[in-house]
Amino acid sequence: MRYRRGDVVERAIAVLDEHGLEALSMRRLAGDLGVQPGALYHHFTNKDALLAAIAEEILRRGRRPAEIMAWDAEAHLLCLGLRDAMRRHRDGALLIAGVHRADAEALERPLRAALERGGADDDLARVGARTLLRFVLSHEGDDDADFALGLGLLLDGLRARLA
Known part of the structure; x- marks a missing residue:
């Protein structure tokens, strides 16, 4: 059977949830899919x-719908959405932190x-x-x-700086 990229990511998330990040390997994933590791x-x-694709999918699932709102309400919802996405999957926080350590810009x-x-300046x-x-x-x-x-304390501090 031939798998699409999305199928592989979906199964990888299931392996992550069942066994954790330590147990997620290309060999194990290939075995679960019934293919040779080279097929991945x-x-x-x-x-x-692969880990970057898994993290992106977990984050995509955790995003809340964008609405026009005050900056602080938006920041609050973004933080809650990220936390929800990380907590939804076993080792989700570890995976996302590891993958985005080198590219924090995407989350920031x-x-x-x-x-x-x-109204915040660049700094x-x-x-x-x-x-x-x-x-x-x-x-x-x-x-x-x-x-x-x-989170409220941090947002209060930012509001005070912006006032």
Whole structure:
């Protein structure tokens, strides 16, 4: 049977959820799909490319619909959406943090745009977006009340800077 790229990513997410990031390998995934490991290289040049595709799909599923709203409400929803996406899958936070460590710009971009819309200059938008992102990545395991309080504190600080 021939698999499309989306099929491979879907099965990889299932393997991630069932066995965790440590157990996710090209060999295991190929075995689950009933193909030779080399067949996966038709879709992904290496395991890092596969992990990036998995992370992107997890994030895509976690995105909330965009609406016209105040910058701080948008930043709040972006942070909640990222946290939800990471928590939905076993080792989701570990995967997303690892894949995007080298390319944090992809995760920071929407947060930075929200801050700029709120009047932040380049420095505040860059540092504010990075701070929010790092908070979400490092506190996804907190209980909901603690996470909400911490996120609120960060947003309060940004609001004060922008006032």
